[in-house]
Amino acid sequence: xxxxxxxxxxxxxxxxxxxxxxxxxxxxxxxxxxxxxELRADGLSLFSPEGGKGAAGGGLGGGRxxxxxxxxxxVDCVERTGKYVYFTIxxxxxxxxxxxxPGESCWNASITLALIDFQNKxxxxxxxxxxxxxxxxxxxxxxxxxxxxxxxxxRPRLARAS
Numbered sequence: 001x002x003x004x005x006x007x008x009x010x011x012x013x014x015x016x017x018x019x020x021x022x023x024x025x026x027x028x029x030x031x032x033x034x035x036x037x038e039l040r041a042d043g044l045s046l047f048s049p050e051g052g053k054g055a056a057g058g059g060l061g062g063g064r065x066x067x068x069x070x071x072x073x074x075v076d077c078v079e080r081t082g083k084y085v086y087f088t089i090x091x092x093x094x095x096x097x098x099x100x101x102p103g104e105s106c107w108n109a110s111i112t113l114a115l116i117d118f119q120n121k122x123x124x125x126x127x128x129x130x131x132x133x134x135x136x137x138x139x140x141x142x143x144x145x146x147x148x149x150x151x152x153x154x155r156p157r158l159a160r161a162s
Contacts, residue, residue, distance in 0.1 A: 015040060017110050024098035032100060037107070039114055043068040044089075067097070069118040075111050087111075 021037040023046065024030050036047040048063030067089065076096075077088040084100040087108040091097070101107040 013040065016114060017107075019105065019107070020101075021046070021107055022100045024100075039107075039110055041114065041118065043070075043072075044111060067091075069115050070122075072115055075108055075115060078108055 015038050017037075017039040019037060021035050022032045023035050025033055034049055036049060038045040038047075044067040046065040046067070050063065071091050071093075073090045073092050075087055076090050077086070079086045080103060083103060085103050085106070085108055086098065086100045089097045089099065089111070099107070
């Protein structure tokens with residue numbers, strides 16, 4: 001399956017990139033399993049090859065796995081061999097999920113850039129909400145200090161006699 005790239009959109013449901021990625025299993029043998037991957041603005045979706053086609057049809061057997069960027073701390077441990085690029089996604093609960101992709105596909109870079117974009121947007125949202133909350137608290141404190149004070153009124157301008 002070839003990788004495809006779509007133009008970025010403000011919608012988190014828009015697919016930024018789709019293609020094939022391999023994930024190392026958590027079993028004792030740690031086999032590499034091919035997954036169909038879809039990168040979106042809010043995370044990475046992985047589908048089992050037998051899991052069905054399309055973004056909505058993850059298959060009957062639970063073949064869809066979501067890695068939301070809110071639960072991802074970083075993309076780490078990038079190693080390049082002759083054929084593959086190996087990388088690890090570290091989650092906020094310290095789990096490590098190993099992936100590999102063909103060297104020319106650079107999935108690790110695409111995931112890293114989308115993660116950074118997500119984290120930057122979240123930091124801006126947090127900053128603006130914190131700033132708004134501080135402004136509201138300041139207004140409440142100002143009204144609590146002078147509950148009976150009238151707001152300043154403007155006096156009408158008097159015409160000057162020349």
